[in-house]
Amino acid sequence: MRQRITNSLIGGALLGGLLLSSCQKQADDAAALTEQVPGATQPANFPAMAYALSQNPPDKATFELGRTLFYDARLSRDSTVSCGSCHQQFAAFANASHALSHGVGNRLGTRNSPALHNLRWRRELMWDGAVANLENQPLAPFTNPLEMGETLSSLLAKLNGDAEYRRRFTAIYGPGPIDSYRLLRALSQFLAALTSSNSRYDKAVRHEGGTTLSASESRGIALVASKCASCHATDLFTDESYRNNGLDAAFPRDSGRAQISGQPADVGRFKVPTLRNVALTAPYMHDGRFQTLAQVLAHYDHGVIASPTLDPALRPPGGRLGIALTTQEQDDLLAFLQTLTDQSFITDSRLAEHP
Amino acid sequence: MKQATIVGLPFVLLTGLLFSSCKKDSAEPPAATVGTLTIDMENVVGSAPLVLDRSTYTSPAGEPFTVSCFNYYLSNFKLQRADGSEYAVPESYFLIRERPTGPNPDNGKHFVLDSIPAGNYTGISFLIGVDEDRNMTGAQTGALSPDNYMFWTWSQGYIFLQMEGNSSRSGEPGTHMLAYHVGDFRRPNNLRIVAPPLPSGGNIQVRQGHAPTLHLRADLLRLFAGPSPALTNSVLFGPFWMAVGGSQIVPIVNNYSGSTDRHVPGTNSMFTVAAIHND
Incomplete structure (x- = not known):
C-alpha cells in the first residue's frame, strides 16, 4: 500500500x-x-457516521474475533446467554417474540431488546440513551444482573484462561493480557459491521438494479414523509431524539430518558427507534407491548394517551391526540414498511454465528 | 491505540499521514525547555492519617465512623503563571485509591506530570472527577479503564469519588454502612475544579534536570462539612447514609470542593498543598 x-x-x-x-x-x-469486513463503507443515502471507520479501522481478524465474542455464552455469568441470544440475525438482531429480554437464570429484563443495526450512525444507545459510545455499550449487558450478570474481572479471567482467545487477541493487539479495552475494541468491530442498507427501499432510492416500488408502497413513502418524518427522520428513519409517544398516562415503573437526565421533562420519553427492518423486529415499543405493526399504527391513530410530557407532534392543535390515519393510509404504510426489510443483511453469513 | 492503528494500517494510511503531519505542527518544545512535576498524595481525616477499617474518626457533626474505601479521580491538571497564563497538562488522568482493587495494584498516590514547559508556576488547579468528554469517549485504558471499577456501566459514566465505611449512627439498621458515590456529568453536573493555593510566597519551579515535588493532602472530613457556615451542608449519618450520584450527592460535592459551580474553581476544598519541594 x-x-x-x-x-x-x-x-x-x-x-x-x-x-x-x-x-x-x-x-x-x-x-x-x-x-x-461487512459494513465498512458509507451507503450513499445515509448521513455521516458517528463512529467513524478511523476510530477503529475495520480489520478481518478483529471483526471475526468480535463475532466470536458476540456469540459466546461464556461471557455471561452462568454461560447461558450470549449477546446473540437476545440479538438474533434473522430478527435483524432484535429478539423475536420476546417482549422483554431474558437474561441469566431466566431472569426477565425490563425492556424489549432493540434491533442492532447501523450502530455506526448512532450517537447514543439504549432506549434511554444511557450509553454515549458504541465501544462501551457491551459493558451494560455484561454487568446487568438481569442480562448477562457477569463481573468484568470474572469475564476477563475466563477470556484469559482460554488459549484460543489469548492467541487471537495477541495476534491483533500484541503481547499482554486481555483487558477490557481489547475486549471492547474487538467486540465493537462486529457491532459496527452490522450495517443494513440494502433493502428494496434503499435500492429504489439509489436507483439500483431497476428496483421500483408499487403504487401503495410509494404512497407509504409520501405518508412517512408527511406524517412520521418529524421523528423517523432521514434514511436512518430516526432523529435519535427521546419522545413520549403516548403509551401511558404515567411511567412509574420505567421513566425512560428521565432515568439518565434526571429531568422531569424527560419522564416517559424513549429513543425514537429506526423503522428499518421493522417488519422483522416484533414485538414493538420499549416494553414490547404491541405484537404487530397494525397495532402500532392503530395506537398512533386512536390509542395515544395524554400525559404531561406527551410529544407535541402527537397533540395537534385543536385536534384529537395522535396521528389520524385512514384505513387506506395504514395499508399503504404497512406496505412501505415491508420495503425496509433487508434480506441480504439477515442472510449475510459473515454476520452469522456459524459463518 | 498504537496497536489498533497498525492493524488498520491499510485502510487509514492516508488519514494517518494527514494526522501525523498535524501532530508535527504542534510538537512539544525541545527537551531542554521542559521538566516534570511529581505529585505526592496523602489522604487524611482531619489531623489524622487515613487508616482503613481500623481507625475510628469523628465527623464534624460529632458522629463516629470508620472508612473502608476511599477512591477518587483527579484530572485536567493546569499550572498557572504569575502573568495569568497557564499550561494545561494534556492527558492528565489519575486514579487515587486508598486500597486498589482489580488488576491494577497501583494506589495512584505518586504520579508525575511530564513535558511541562520550564518556568515558575504560582498556581495549580485540577478537576475532581473525569471531564464530560472522556465520559462519552470509547474504550479506555490505564486509570480510565473500567477494569478499575470506577465506571458505572448502566447509566454510563465515571465514579468521580467514592467513600464507604461504617457508623453506629448510620440509618442503615443492619450493616450500619455508609456509602457515598459521586458521579454524573449531565444534570446535575457533579464535576468541580479546585485550585488549592500554594503556600504563601511559594512557587513551583519546573526546570530541565530538576524534579520538583508537590505534596498534596486530601481531607476526607471535608465530605461532611464545607469551608464556611454558608457553604456547609452538614451530613448526618442517620438520614444520609448513602447516595449514588444524582442530585442527592450534590451537598457532598459542594462540601469537598468548596464550590457550587462546575466552572468556578474552589480555592478552599478538601485538597491543600502541604509542601512544595523544588529540588
Whole structure:
C-alpha cells in the first residue's frame, strides 16, 4: 500500500492526476475491504457516521474475533446467554417474540431488546440513551444482573484462561493480557459491521438494479414523509431524539430518558427507534407491548394517551391526540414498511454465528 | 491505540499521514525547555492519617465512623503563571485509591506530570472527577479503564469519588454502612475544579534536570462539612447514609470542593498543598 502510493506520487506529474489516482485507490481499497469486513463503507443515502471507520479501522481478524465474542455464552455469568441470544440475525438482531429480554437464570429484563443495526450512525444507545459510545455499550449487558450478570474481572479471567482467545487477541493487539479495552475494541468491530442498507427501499432510492416500488408502497413513502418524518427522520428513519409517544398516562415503573437526565421533562420519553427492518423486529415499543405493526399504527391513530410530557407532534392543535390515519393510509404504510426489510443483511453469513 | 492503528494500517494510511503531519505542527518544545512535576498524595481525616477499617474518626457533626474505601479521580491538571497564563497538562488522568482493587495494584498516590514547559508556576488547579468528554469517549485504558471499577456501566459514566465505611449512627439498621458515590456529568453536573493555593510566597519551579515535588493532602472530613457556615451542608449519618450520584450527592460535592459551580474553581476544598519541594 505504502509502495503503491509512493509510486503514484512519483508517477503523477499533475496535481489533478494525483488526486484522481489516490481517490481511485481509496475506492479500490474500500471495495476490497468490504468483501472482508461487512459494513465498512458509507451507503450513499445515509448521513455521516458517528463512529467513524478511523476510530477503529475495520480489520478481518478483529471483526471475526468480535463475532466470536458476540456469540459466546461464556461471557455471561452462568454461560447461558450470549449477546446473540437476545440479538438474533434473522430478527435483524432484535429478539423475536420476546417482549422483554431474558437474561441469566431466566431472569426477565425490563425492556424489549432493540434491533442492532447501523450502530455506526448512532450517537447514543439504549432506549434511554444511557450509553454515549458504541465501544462501551457491551459493558451494560455484561454487568446487568438481569442480562448477562457477569463481573468484568470474572469475564476477563475466563477470556484469559482460554488459549484460543489469548492467541487471537495477541495476534491483533500484541503481547499482554486481555483487558477490557481489547475486549471492547474487538467486540465493537462486529457491532459496527452490522450495517443494513440494502433493502428494496434503499435500492429504489439509489436507483439500483431497476428496483421500483408499487403504487401503495410509494404512497407509504409520501405518508412517512408527511406524517412520521418529524421523528423517523432521514434514511436512518430516526432523529435519535427521546419522545413520549403516548403509551401511558404515567411511567412509574420505567421513566425512560428521565432515568439518565434526571429531568422531569424527560419522564416517559424513549429513543425514537429506526423503522428499518421493522417488519422483522416484533414485538414493538420499549416494553414490547404491541405484537404487530397494525397495532402500532392503530395506537398512533386512536390509542395515544395524554400525559404531561406527551410529544407535541402527537397533540395537534385543536385536534384529537395522535396521528389520524385512514384505513387506506395504514395499508399503504404497512406496505412501505415491508420495503425496509433487508434480506441480504439477515442472510449475510459473515454476520452469522456459524459463518 | 498504537496497536489498533497498525492493524488498520491499510485502510487509514492516508488519514494517518494527514494526522501525523498535524501532530508535527504542534510538537512539544525541545527537551531542554521542559521538566516534570511529581505529585505526592496523602489522604487524611482531619489531623489524622487515613487508616482503613481500623481507625475510628469523628465527623464534624460529632458522629463516629470508620472508612473502608476511599477512591477518587483527579484530572485536567493546569499550572498557572504569575502573568495569568497557564499550561494545561494534556492527558492528565489519575486514579487515587486508598486500597486498589482489580488488576491494577497501583494506589495512584505518586504520579508525575511530564513535558511541562520550564518556568515558575504560582498556581495549580485540577478537576475532581473525569471531564464530560472522556465520559462519552470509547474504550479506555490505564486509570480510565473500567477494569478499575470506577465506571458505572448502566447509566454510563465515571465514579468521580467514592467513600464507604461504617457508623453506629448510620440509618442503615443492619450493616450500619455508609456509602457515598459521586458521579454524573449531565444534570446535575457533579464535576468541580479546585485550585488549592500554594503556600504563601511559594512557587513551583519546573526546570530541565530538576524534579520538583508537590505534596498534596486530601481531607476526607471535608465530605461532611464545607469551608464556611454558608457553604456547609452538614451530613448526618442517620438520614444520609448513602447516595449514588444524582442530585442527592450534590451537598457532598459542594462540601469537598468548596464550590457550587462546575466552572468556578474552589480555592478552599478538601485538597491543600502541604509542601512544595523544588529540588
